[in-house]
Amino acid sequence: MATPFLVSFDPSAPGLSLKQIAYFGRNFRLLDVYVDATAISTTGDLVDILNAGAAKIFITLDQLTALSQEQSVPSSRVVVYTSSDSQVDSFQKWVAEDSERKEAGLSTDSSAVKALVDKLGLNPEAQGLYRTYSGAVTEETLKDTLTQGAVSIVPAQALTLDRNQADGKIVAASLIAARAVADQSNGLYATTVTDERGTCLGLVWSSDESISEALRTGTGVYQSRKRGLWYKGQSSGDVQELIRVGFDCDSDCLVFVVNQIGRGFCHLGTASCFGPYNGLSRLQKTLQARKADAPEGSYTARLFNEPKLTQAKIMEEADELCRANTKEEIAFEAADLLYFALTRCVAAGVSLEDVERNLDLKSLKVKRRKGDAKGPWAEKAGLAAPASAPAPAPAAVEKSQPPAKEDSRIEMTRVITASTPVEDVKAYLKRPSQKSNDAIIGLVRPIIQDVREHGDAGVLKYTHKFEKATSLTSPVINAPFAPELMQVSPETKEAIDVSIANIAKFHSAQKGSNDGLKVETMPGVVCSRFSRAIERVGLYIPGGTAVLPSTAMMLGVPAMVAGCKKIVLASPPRADGSITPEIVYVAHKVGAESIVLAGGAQAVAAMAYGTESISKVDKILGPGNQFVTAAKMLVSNDTSAGVSIDMPAGPSEVLVIADKEANPAFVASDLLSQAEHGVDSQVILIAIDLNEQQLQAIEDEVDKQARALPRMDIVKGSLEHSVTFVVRDLAEAMALSNEYAPEHLILQIENAEAAVEQVQNAGSVFIGQWTPESVGDYSAGVNHSLPTYGYAKQYSGVNLGSFLKHITSSNLTADGLLGLSRTVEQLAAVEGLDAHKRAVSIRVAHMKGQ
16 A cells, blocks of 8 residues: 555645646645545535545544445545544444445544454454544654554655655665564565566665665665665666655555566566566557657558547547457457557557556546437437436536646656656656658648749649738738838837847947958968858748747848848738738838748749749748758758758757746746747756746646746647756756757856856857846847757857858969979879969969969
């Protein structure tokens, strides 16, 4: 039996809610939830608590009397508080009235536990008697209660997991060991290790010390008869996350329930010492491996990358299962359905353990829906609609309604690096899977070819198709832009003007580093470098789920400062064919020639090759989705296009490093500001030595703030593949960050400025608690068009240099050429390039009058 978790429930005060009980049941694997419900006034509310997933409720005798009228409540889910002999007698009488009530539990504050066990005829091993304590409690008292056959209810504050620093508290490991039966030959405790699904992984030994270490570290720690303490996976990396510690029926065998990480439990690399997993467990392990690294082109990779295909296969296989007749057919079709259903689960980060916890939670419901099939499905199966029943009274209607479905908690996956193999940490650092490059290129190439061949007509064709702007007859609007196209509020105009001024100031300051270089490498030999603006640039401004005039500023202002002669913007129009006025206003401010009313590959192709009305450009800059990125790569590799690009770019991302000084609300807001970009965005939190309370504070803020956002569904999708890494120190945090190479890096740490020197790979860095990433996105002056998807290891973000080309020059005097001639002639001779050599020797001869 696992150690239960007893909580109080007061509907009138902040505390545990029905939603939180359900959350514990679905996700909190360590504990069974027992609820002190003595503050509840109505029977219906007691039933709701049980329905939400509480394993047991602790109630008074008066509540018990009222609850006895609810025939659906099993007695095994009830524990009754008693504080006197007369109350014990009343409880005993209640049990005697119905044989099915004998599984009800009793709670007492009496020290005469053995007498109560005998009086009530309880089986001590069944653990149906609970004891509370009004004052201080000692370890000896708890052990004595245990030997008498009762379960002690002790405040968590009275317990400690550290046997070496008890500080007057009771060592939890000692209480577990007190119940265990030691082996007579070696004094150790026989221990069975299982996974969360109950599959036995192996048989080991435990000791008082190993139990204490297991609880303290939250990992699998055992006692080797040869080597002493055995920290499972310390050398192999196949560590275990400890989920629960319990016993078999008569306490002569400990049971460790663990989450096995890595290859498996056995030293031979198998899942267990009894061989590999089979059935659903084996399938899950395969699918999880495929999700981490699916072979390109494999069917499973298709299922992960094409959710609609998975949905269609689930419906197809469910239909085939319904039509199967023989035992063999039913088994065959059920296996297919389970395969696709589990693929859907693994793709969403849902495990078999999650599914089974939900099944267990459903089994705890004491009131259930009637369970009739819904109309369309009933009709398809040939079922008659359920007969209508007389309308109940309003109060009865309210009572019979099932509890409202609660949304699951919005949170990120948490990874503790100290107990996670390096390979798994690297796997968690991977970005969300993108469609295979070949598949994307296969879709993009014909669009590019169509626009190249048919010009304006090709652009309009795809704008009508993808943007639904069927009223458009021209794919471009040209400057000067009509005032009615850029009608923005005075507040928005002021915000754009301030931002443009700051961006221009920062990028103008970069001019000095790009010009005026002149070096005399040796007497009479002068080398110089000067810059010239790229004449024609195309700036891609994404549309999609958000309007992004900020990107127009980040690309348009540096182009203006650099002196580009022709600036062309491209952005998807709205369904009515118009473009957002903020973008038009920015285009006007930066002196753009035109705005292409198109998005995706068709916009890239139009700017790369030019059309009847769209100017060809020399370089295309700007972020976009996978299709835009693929199109940019394709046209840049086509020599006939004669166009370059800024960088490959994928979905937006942020990495926040936070220490104990970080404000949880600030951290959560920075994570969510990136998560709302799109479901393919990713956010990473690296928490430096944060304890459970501090981590929970951030997670609570993420959940609370996310629910207040209008783009909550997008945020939830992003956070499903986002991760919190809990690390030991700043050095480990910076190593992880540099390996990830984030687009945005936020340092919410003490003395953040000093940590910047450790940044090796990042698109842009935001230093300290008062520098949210959003100031960089809009108005600080730095550029927000940055390398994503790990390209910060190779690329810089957009800057003034992105709009310049650098030209070098050499200027030699006669003496300079004479001094360098022998060197050049020798190297040209080595390479066998006689014309190169003669170009020098002829001049030298002329100097010498030869």
